Amino acid sequence: MRFAEELGTSHGRRLRRGVLDDGRAVFVKSGPASEVLVSEAAGLRWLGEVAAVPEVIEAEPDRLVLAWVREERPDRAAAERFGRMLARMHRAGAERFGAPWPGFIAELPMDNADAPDWATFYGERRVLPFLREARLPASDVALVERAVARLPEVAGPAEPPARIHGDLWSGNVLWSCGQGVLIDPAAHGGHRETDLAMLDLFGLPRLDRVLGAYREEWPLAEGWRERVPVHQLHPLLVHVVLYGGGYRDSLMAAVRRVLSL
Template sequence: MRSTESLGSSHGWRRVRGVLDDGREVFAKTGAASEVFASEAAGLRWLGEAIAVPEVVEVGPDRLVLSWVREEAPGAAAAERFGRALAGMHRAGAGGFGAPWPGFIAELPMDNSPAPDWPSFYASRRVLPFLRQARLPASDVALVERAVERFAAVAGPAEPPARIHGDLWSGNVLWSGGSAVLVDPAAHGGHRETDLAMLALFGLPYLDRVLGAYHEEFPLAEGWRARVPLHQLHPLLVHVVLFGGSYREGLMDAVRRVLAL
């Protein structure tokens, strides 16, 4: 690179803004050799078939270089365009529940091997593995396990696998070009309500406009709002694993709401 500017670090990776010899601006993450960069690159390329993502400029065991995204302030019109684009990405679909590359969320590995249906995929590949890592009290573990037993009954109408981002919190939505560009995916074939529940978990500007445009483009099954806590169980468990007990109360509230469905 011709020049670099440090953007600090996150999850043990060094983050920089750089300018290549040909003048292109890029964003780079570097760190110890890992499968995580190849996984992220594969997810970006797959999602990029259906929605705006950064270009993968280079990927290696210890680095990922992406085209720089020029951000702008969000607005109602951009939110509506993003909602329609997100619906199109989900509708693009997947070959099954899972993905043909190793999964990661932050630095944590995830099992992307296929499962026959979404409730079993969500239970065995997402919730239960992180429950085992969360170091929760036995009484909490028992409640989560009770909720897992209800997944098939409360998941709503069966849907084909959607092409989902998998970690779609507001920090991974960059407002740019009059819409949004998606970054840092944990992409896989999953349930489209998972991405929408993640957008709601930590808030997104103009979320109502995003959801309204999405629903017009690709109507959601009846009862989807009541199922939001179901789809938030996995990201909340991830936060308990990464950051500790401060997320326990939010997790257990979601568990109780799933048990009440």
């Protein structure tokens, strides 16, 4: 393989476009050996059983090689196709909450151990661990803990574990060949509303079309829109941990909305 273009860095890892000996273009992510890239590859393969993802060509602790995704602008048909695909992916399900591989979001570890229900999993495996790392004022910590205590009341109807991407912001959806292609997953068995809330958090082109097609494929439980801030607690805490207090106001606004449900 030869390298054709430097693409910068992301979370301490070098990104490059390469060309294999057979002429295929590839995306290469490399850096210090760790479980992060192997975990990403496991998630891509799992999601790829039922959704569009880049082919995993090589996965080593220090290097991940994926088929290159040629990007294009999404149109209405692509957005609707993506919504239906996302619903089918979620519906494919998972054996349990969490996953059998180590979890990561960016370079931050996540506990993928099972839990008896989603509210417990989300509170104990996703929200509280990041709250302990966020260095928030004690008053903020107390409010987040109150919101976590309310999760069993505000989580909505119980659903079986869905097969979710886990970090589905707009930058992790590439548009290619008339469909959305998923990259950089934090894949695990979780709640399907989590992926949809993440798309809403940072915006996605033609999101209304995506959600409309999703609901035609697999209707959402009543009250799902009101539960969006519940599912945004974790990603907002992740951003506080990674990038500092600039995301505190958004986090605390979501917390107050959860407490008002």
